[in-house]
Amino acid sequence: MADPMTQPTPPTPPHPTTGLEPQAALDAEMAAISSSYAATLDATGASEAGVRRDYPPYRSSRLRHPTKDPHQVDPEGIELWSPVFGARDVDPLEADLTIQRGGEPQGERMVVTGRVVDGDGRPVRRQLVEIWQANAGGRYVHQRDQHPAPLDPHFTGMGRCLTDDDGTYRFTTIRPGPYPWRNHHNAWRPGHIHFSVFGTQFTQRLVTQMYFPGDPLTALDPICQAVVDPAARARLVAAYDHDVTQHEWATGYRWDIVLTGAHRTPLEPEEDA
């Protein structure tokens, strides 16, 4: 009897109205990549800690990812430093996304906090963290987002803060809703918050996204699944933390960010201006 795993996948026609491929076609592609990765992992033990640059199920990456191997260099000069951000750059109120537009935004108020640390667990101190996100209905304040969900006059969805001496950042915001996009037919991004973080060096510069625990859409999402290693993917998911949750005010989530790849010794004295 034929092994069902080896039978060819039947072709999946595009959606008659949108002309886009069905989720099932994407699921099959993503499952094949996962199986191939699992087999390689079994054979070699070499896990992938990061995101793939080339991940065909994310259709808009097709012409935008490098196809040549990156060139490894030892960082030098400016690459061993990060910009200095200070009180003149960031107003503490910018960390509260619920007070920016003169009224209370709709949705589940939440606190998201965590630490930015290096590969040895040392805090990244007084560095810039920027976030942006959709509103509770999954709509972005952006002219390119025209899907029929309401804008919230009281919510912009961007915030900034500096980490403290312990590397901790903290935002008050609204839980973002899932967002539909046209990677394929009936494609929905899981609720997510975009994060832009700086380490102590250029080499650590990172833009990423935070997801929520238990979201059924992460398994269907080609951006999240472009992190093919399940343990690495789990590092993009925040944890619900009842100690962060505030009585009659906000739910709480905790998400730590680890930036490896520092080279300059952190024992050098800080030279903040």
Added chain:
Amino acid sequence: MTSTPTSTPTSTPGQTAGPFFHYALPYDGDHLLVPPGSPGATWLHGTVRDGEGTPVPDALVEVWQSDAAGEVPRLAGSLRRDGRSFTGFGRCATDAEGRYGFSTLVPGTPFFAVAVFARGLLHRLATRAYLPGSSDALLDALPAERRATLMTTEDAHGLRFDVHLQGPHETVFLTYPGEAG
């Protein structure tokens, strides 16, 4: 010196900046490290293109650099510039034709560090934009046509540095030891 960690944390993977960063990451004066036309100012500029040579209108370019004397700036104020302090950091979203540009100083060291983010780009890309005539170990290790992708060229506006994400002219992108992302 420090307590022994019970486990080694592992790096947080990157994700694309997506199409909607424009109301969050750009800011007033982001690409003006020095006021245009001020003494020593140059215009570092170029176009970001995809694998078919099409301009990328939703990319974000960052430049990190030393000052004209080659010193690493340690001054705050990149997000709210005072018009005097050189902070060495700038950011520019590409326009509808994929173009970016920075009013800045020519660094006293051989290259600008450049980071590129975009919709469709799952992880940020790092590269170097070298001043014309530069030579170092990295450049020497590359074949001539690859080396050329890291060189700025002088033009009527200042210094030109195009970024090709993919294709026959693909820019040399860099990784560093220990980096995951």
